[in-house]
Amino acid sequence: RKEVEQDPGPFNVPEGATVAFNCTYSNSASQSFFWYRQDCRKEPKLLMSVYSSGNEDGRFTAQLNRASQYISLLIRDSKLSDSATYLCVVRQYNFNKFYFGSGTKLNVKP
Protein backbone atom coordinates (compact mmCIF):
# COMPACT_ATOMS: atom_id res chain seq x y z
CA ARG A 1 0.00 0.00 0.00
CA LYS A 2 1.31 3.45 -0.87
CA GLU A 3 2.07 5.86 1.95
CA VAL A 4 0.06 8.62 0.29
CA GLU A 5 -2.71 8.16 -2.26
CA GLN A 6 -4.40 10.71 -4.46
CA ASP A 7 -6.92 10.60 -7.27
CA PRO A 8 -4.78 11.33 -10.35
CA GLY A 9 -7.60 13.13 -12.16
CA PRO A 10 -7.59 15.03 -14.37
CA PHE A 11 -10.21 17.32 -12.96
CA ASN A 12 -11.54 19.47 -15.79
CA VAL A 13 -13.49 22.44 -14.46
CA PRO A 14 -14.70 25.77 -15.85
CA GLU A 15 -13.37 29.06 -14.58
CA GLY A 16 -15.11 30.12 -11.41
CA ALA A 17 -15.86 26.60 -10.28
CA THR A 18 -15.11 25.18 -6.85
CA VAL A 19 -13.04 22.01 -6.87
CA ALA A 20 -11.90 19.73 -4.07
CA PHE A 21 -9.07 17.21 -3.91
CA ASN A 22 -8.66 14.51 -1.32
CA CYS A 23 -5.60 12.60 -0.23
CA THR A 24 -5.28 9.67 2.17
CA TYR A 25 -2.21 8.60 4.11
CA SER A 26 -1.47 5.23 5.64
CA ASN A 27 0.84 5.96 8.56
CA SER A 28 -0.85 7.39 11.63
CA ALA A 29 2.58 8.58 12.83
CA SER A 30 2.59 11.22 10.09
CA GLN A 31 2.93 14.59 11.72
CA SER A 32 3.08 17.36 9.16
CA PHE A 33 1.03 17.80 6.04
CA PHE A 34 1.38 19.96 2.96
CA TRP A 35 -0.04 20.71 -0.44
CA TYR A 36 2.42 21.46 -3.22
CA ARG A 37 1.71 22.74 -6.69
CA GLN A 38 3.71 21.55 -9.69
CA ASP A 39 3.51 23.18 -13.09
CA CYS A 40 4.44 21.21 -16.18
CA ARG A 41 8.18 20.51 -16.33
CA LYS A 42 8.86 22.60 -13.22
CA GLU A 43 9.75 21.85 -9.63
CA PRO A 44 7.02 21.50 -6.97
CA LYS A 45 6.37 24.61 -4.94
CA LEU A 46 4.79 24.78 -1.52
CA LEU A 47 1.18 25.91 -1.76
CA MET A 48 0.25 25.61 1.89
CA SER A 49 0.81 23.67 5.07
CA VAL A 50 -2.18 21.87 6.53
CA TYR A 51 -2.98 22.41 10.18
CA SER A 52 -5.17 20.32 12.45
CA SER A 53 -7.73 23.07 12.80
CA GLY A 54 -7.89 23.65 9.06
CA ASN A 55 -6.51 26.75 7.38
CA GLU A 56 -7.32 29.11 4.59
CA ASP A 57 -5.20 31.18 2.25
CA GLY A 58 -7.28 33.31 -0.06
CA ARG A 59 -9.24 30.99 -2.35
CA PHE A 60 -7.55 27.89 -0.96
CA THR A 61 -8.73 25.94 2.09
CA ALA A 62 -6.95 22.92 3.53
CA GLN A 63 -8.42 20.46 5.99
CA LEU A 64 -6.94 17.57 7.98
CA ASN A 65 -8.87 14.66 9.40
CA ARG A 66 -6.52 12.63 11.58
CA ALA A 67 -9.13 10.08 12.59
CA SER A 68 -9.80 9.13 8.97
CA GLN A 69 -6.26 9.94 7.84
CA TYR A 70 -7.12 12.20 4.98
CA ILE A 71 -6.27 15.69 3.83
CA SER A 72 -8.30 17.87 1.53
CA LEU A 73 -7.72 20.96 -0.57
CA LEU A 74 -10.59 23.17 -1.71
CA ILE A 75 -10.11 25.76 -4.43
CA ARG A 76 -12.85 28.32 -4.83
CA ASP A 77 -13.45 30.56 -7.84
CA SER A 78 -10.96 28.64 -10.01
CA LYS A 79 -8.69 30.64 -12.29
CA LEU A 80 -7.01 29.53 -15.49
CA SER A 81 -3.71 29.98 -13.67
CA ASP A 82 -4.72 27.31 -11.14
CA SER A 83 -4.17 24.66 -13.82
CA ALA A 84 -1.38 22.46 -12.47
CA THR A 85 -0.75 19.21 -10.64
CA TYR A 86 -1.37 19.30 -6.90
CA LEU A 87 0.77 17.05 -4.73
CA CYS A 88 -0.18 15.90 -1.27
CA VAL A 89 2.81 15.49 1.05
CA VAL A 90 3.14 14.05 4.56
CA ARG A 91 6.15 14.23 6.82
CA GLN A 92 7.22 11.79 9.51
CA TYR A 93 9.56 13.22 12.11
CA ASN A 94 11.13 10.00 13.26
CA PHE A 95 12.92 9.51 9.99
CA ASN A 96 12.66 13.05 8.73
CA LYS A 97 11.14 11.67 5.58
CA PHE A 98 8.54 13.16 3.31
CA TYR A 99 6.09 11.05 1.34
CA PHE A 100 4.52 12.34 -1.83
CA GLY A 101 1.29 11.44 -3.49
CA SER A 102 1.47 11.01 -7.24
CA GLY A 103 -0.49 14.21 -7.75
CA THR A 104 -3.90 15.32 -8.96
CA LYS A 105 -4.03 17.16 -12.24
CA LEU A 106 -6.36 20.17 -12.52
CA ASN A 107 -7.34 21.76 -15.82
CA VAL A 108 -9.30 25.00 -15.52
CA LYS A 109 -10.97 25.89 -18.80
CA PRO A 110 -12.37 29.21 -20.03
Add this chain to the structure above:
Amino acid sequence: DGGITQSPKYLFRKEGQNVTLSCEQNLNHDAMYWYRQDPGQGLRLIYYSQIVNDFQKGDIAEGYSVSREKKESFPLTVTSAQKNPTAFYLCASSIVGVRDGYTFGSGTRLTVV
Protein backbone atom coordinates in the same frame (compact mmCIF):
# COMPACT_ATOMS: atom_id res chain seq x y z
CA ASP B 1 18.39 35.39 -1.54
CA GLY B 2 18.60 31.89 -0.09
CA GLY B 3 17.71 28.91 -2.18
CA ILE B 4 18.76 25.69 -3.84
CA THR B 5 20.67 25.66 -7.09
CA GLN B 6 20.73 22.64 -9.34
CA SER B 7 22.95 22.37 -12.36
CA PRO B 8 22.92 21.74 -15.17
CA LYS B 9 19.31 22.33 -16.15
CA TYR B 10 19.59 19.85 -19.04
CA LEU B 11 22.06 16.99 -19.30
CA PHE B 12 22.63 14.41 -21.99
CA ARG B 13 24.37 11.17 -21.20
CA LYS B 14 25.73 8.54 -23.48
CA GLU B 15 25.18 4.89 -22.73
CA GLY B 16 27.74 3.61 -20.21
CA GLN B 17 28.72 7.04 -18.89
CA ASN B 18 28.60 8.25 -15.33
CA VAL B 19 27.27 11.76 -14.84
CA THR B 20 27.09 13.97 -11.74
CA LEU B 21 24.26 16.34 -10.96
CA SER B 22 25.05 19.27 -8.72
CA CYS B 23 22.90 20.52 -5.85
CA GLU B 24 23.94 23.46 -3.66
CA GLN B 25 21.90 25.24 -0.99
CA ASN B 26 22.56 28.35 1.09
CA LEU B 27 19.56 27.97 3.37
CA ASN B 28 21.60 26.40 6.18
CA HIS B 29 19.33 23.35 6.00
CA ASP B 30 20.58 20.18 7.61
CA ALA B 31 18.72 17.67 5.45
CA MET B 32 19.02 17.23 1.71
CA TYR B 33 17.25 14.85 -0.66
CA TRP B 34 17.31 13.60 -4.20
CA TYR B 35 14.15 12.59 -6.03
CA ARG B 36 13.46 11.23 -9.46
CA GLN B 37 10.25 12.01 -11.38
CA ASP B 38 9.18 10.18 -14.49
CA PRO B 39 6.55 11.61 -16.87
CA GLY B 40 3.09 11.50 -15.36
CA GLN B 41 4.36 9.96 -12.15
CA GLY B 42 5.06 11.02 -8.60
CA LEU B 43 8.39 11.69 -6.93
CA ARG B 44 10.50 8.74 -5.85
CA LEU B 45 13.23 9.13 -3.24
CA ILE B 46 16.74 8.16 -4.33
CA TYR B 47 18.94 9.21 -1.40
CA TYR B 48 18.75 11.55 1.55
CA SER B 49 21.16 12.99 4.07
CA GLN B 50 20.40 14.50 7.45
CA ILE B 51 23.93 15.46 8.39
CA VAL B 52 27.33 15.95 6.81
CA ASN B 53 29.19 12.72 5.99
CA ASP B 54 26.07 10.62 6.42
CA PHE B 55 23.36 9.58 3.97
CA GLN B 56 20.74 6.87 3.56
CA LYS B 57 19.27 5.03 0.62
CA GLY B 58 15.79 5.87 -0.45
CA ASP B 59 13.38 3.69 -2.36
CA ILE B 60 15.29 3.56 -5.67
CA ALA B 61 18.99 3.94 -4.82
CA GLU B 62 20.32 1.27 -7.18
CA GLY B 63 22.52 2.77 -9.88
CA TYR B 64 23.02 6.03 -8.01
CA SER B 65 25.60 7.35 -5.56
CA VAL B 66 25.88 10.49 -3.43
CA SER B 67 28.27 12.28 -1.12
CA ARG B 68 27.78 14.88 1.59
CA GLU B 69 31.16 16.37 2.35
CA LYS B 70 29.76 19.84 3.01
CA LYS B 71 26.48 20.95 4.51
CA GLU B 72 25.73 23.05 1.44
CA SER B 73 26.35 20.40 -1.19
CA PHE B 74 24.77 17.05 -2.06
CA PRO B 75 25.84 15.88 -5.54
CA LEU B 76 24.20 12.87 -7.17
CA THR B 77 26.08 10.58 -9.54
CA VAL B 78 24.05 8.56 -12.01
CA THR B 79 26.20 5.56 -12.79
CA SER B 80 26.20 3.28 -15.81
CA ALA B 81 24.48 0.69 -13.61
CA GLN B 82 21.29 2.76 -13.74
CA LYS B 83 19.57 1.17 -16.72
CA ASN B 84 16.88 3.75 -17.29
CA PRO B 85 18.22 7.11 -16.15
CA THR B 86 16.16 9.39 -18.38
CA ALA B 87 14.05 11.41 -15.93
CA PHE B 88 13.61 14.73 -14.14
CA TYR B 89 15.83 14.89 -11.04
CA LEU B 90 14.89 17.13 -8.16
CA CYS B 91 17.02 18.10 -5.18
CA ALA B 92 15.36 19.36 -2.01
CA SER B 93 16.34 20.48 1.45
CA SER B 94 14.64 20.93 4.80
CA ILE B 95 15.32 21.76 8.41
CA VAL B 96 15.50 18.63 10.55
CA GLY B 97 12.81 18.29 13.18
CA VAL B 98 10.77 21.34 12.30
CA ARG B 99 7.26 21.43 10.89
CA ASP B 100 8.39 22.92 7.61
CA GLY B 101 8.12 21.58 4.14
CA TYR B 102 10.76 21.11 1.52
CA THR B 103 12.44 23.68 -0.62
CA PHE B 104 13.13 22.32 -4.09
CA GLY B 105 15.73 23.17 -6.65
CA SER B 106 14.57 23.82 -10.21
CA GLY B 107 15.58 20.35 -11.34
CA THR B 108 17.86 18.68 -13.87
CA ARG B 109 16.38 16.95 -16.88
CA LEU B 110 18.62 14.00 -17.82
CA THR B 111 18.34 12.28 -21.18
CA VAL B 112 20.26 9.25 -22.39
CA VAL B 113 21.32 9.55 -26.02
